[in-house]
Amino acid sequence: MYYEVRTEFKEAKVAIAGLGGLGSNIAHALARVGIGELFLVDYDVVEPSNLNRQMYFTKNLGMKKSEALLENLQQVNPYSKYVAADKLVTADNVVSLFKDYDVVIEAFDNPKSKAMLVNLLLEHCKMPIIAASGMAGFRSPNKIKTKKVMSKLYLVGDGIRAETNEEIMNAPRVLLAAAHQATIACQILLGKIDLEEG
Amino acid sequence: MIKVNGEEKNYVNCNILELIDNIELDKNRIVVEVNKVIIPRTQFDNYTLQDKDVVEIVHFVGGG
Numbered sequence: 001m002y003y004e005v006r007t008e009f010k011e012a013k014v015a016i017a018g019l020g021g022l023g024s025n026i027a028h029a030l031a032r033v034g035i036g037e038l039f040l041v042d043y044d045v046v047e048p049s050n051l052n053r054q055m056y057f058t059k060n061l062g063m064k065k066s067e068a069l070l071e072n073l074q075q076v077n078p079y080s081k082y083v084a085a086d087k088l089v090t091a092d093n094v095v096s097l098f099k100d101y102d103v104v105i106e107a108f109d110n111p112k113s114k115a116m117l118v119n120l121l122l123e124h125c126k127m128p129i130i131a132a133s134g135m136a137g138f139r140s141p142n143k144i145k146t147k148k149v150m151s152k153l154y155l156v157g158d159g160i161r162a163e164t165n166e167e168i169m170n171a172p173r174v175l176l177a178a179a180h181q182a183t184i185a186c187q188i189l190l191g192k193i194d195l196e197e198g
Numbered sequence: 199m200i201k202v203n204g205e206e207k208n209y210v211n212c213n214i215l216e217l218i219d220n221i222e223l224d225k226n227r228i229v230v231e232v233n234k235v236i237i238p239r240t241q242f243d244n245y246t247l248q249d250k251d252v253v254e255i256v257h258f259v260g261g262g
Contacts, residue, residue: 109261112226118238119236120230149256162260
């Protein structure tokens, strides 16, 4: 059985800011859906400690995350376009990096970086933004929600700060949040938002 | 009265910086919208809240 990729996805350009636990998993989901162009931005390198939740392999260790993810995605879906940028996103470059994308997905780790990106893109650009806040530990999966919190801002997560050193970021809940972000990105591109519960 | 994330609050004539200090948020980890308009961080201290303003504040925690 073959499925035709939807035109809305083929023609879409989606940017992912940060290629850690959220970003690497979001990218895989969107590559499999058949998003036409994915822009992958991160300055970091794949390390062993990333493998507990980030979508990389031992063969990727030591590589730039942007390059490693691009290579991996080409193995998943060679028909989409991937643009990798080995860059640190700052207040000075954030608008020029992301202004031409239909949807921007915030997938940073640092809360100050999250706020910087969301503030500046909401202020200067028109595209919807999907951000994430709170997915540590192993507490209830049902606390991870997608909410439309501002006219162009969707927020995914449970909003809860990790309180102990044991409560680190783990694959199951990080993937949950990543799946929420990827889902709402698809809904935005299809022009049909559905956040009904139950 | 103003509305902050859906709740009535009495912060009329405060600026945004005073409001977020009062509710103990870090100005570097939030996004603030007043009456559907994003308020740049640089304007937090000279944006005075008026009666009936509707304020939405999104606060980020770390992890990703």
